[in-house]
Amino acid sequence: MSEYDETVYRTSPGRAAKLMIILVGLVVVGGVIFFALGDYWISELSPAGKAFAGITDEEAAPAVAQTGADIPVTLDFIESKDFRTLAFNALPGEPGNNPTINAKVGDRIIFNILNAGKSFHAFGVTLNEEGFGGILGGTSVAAANNPLKPGEGGTSQFIPGEPGTYYYICTVPGHRELGMVGTIIVE
Structure with missing residues (x-):
């Protein structure tokens, strides 16, 4: 009998099962750490990355004194059941969907925001016709990297x-494109 005739046991089914449990455990723990600490739902630089690059989320809005009326506006973030359509107050085709706000220079528009949906949202006013940047200073409620949770406002x-024409939007990337945008017309 030579050394090559001897049966060599590489592992047992019990040891293979233990190894699989350990590997699955590592993947689960890694996923928890990644999703708990990372801004996984947005595709933008982290706050530290923006600070390092000198990027700010809000554009400086010129100081304007209120010379007109107060215009209270209530906006609720909502989503369709399949989360493919997002809107303010009502879904497209329903009355009250993304209401247009008419104001005059010097009017104060007071936004009362509520996240009535099941996803994360943030609010801001911008001059940009598309995208989620360029939020005017003092108009934001929450931010894409620290959004409103359901029920918060x-x-x-x-x-x-x-x-001119201004836009109120959800500042979470992708939400404006899914329908969370309304128009403010200023005369």
Whole structure:
């Protein structure tokens, strides 16, 4: 009998099962750490990365004194059941969907925001026709990297200093494209 005739046991089914349990445990723990500590639902630089690059989320809005009326606006974040359509107050085709706000230069628009949906959302006013950046200072409620959870809300205000078209949006990337955008027309 030579050394090659001897039966060599590489592992047992019990040891293979233990190894699989350990590997699955490592994947689960790694996933928990990744999803708990990372901004996995957005595709933008972290706050530290933005600070390092000198990028700010909000554009400086010129100081404007209120010379007109107060316009209270209540906006609720909502989603369709399949999360493919997002909107303010009502889904497309329903009354009250993404209401257009009409104001005059110097009016104060007071936004009362509520996340009535099941996803994370944030609010802001922008001059940009698309995207989620360029939020005017003082108009945001929460932020994409620290959004409103379901049931949370907040208040912000906007006093337009120039006539034109402004947009109120969900500042979480991708939500504006799915329908969370409304128009503010300033005369």
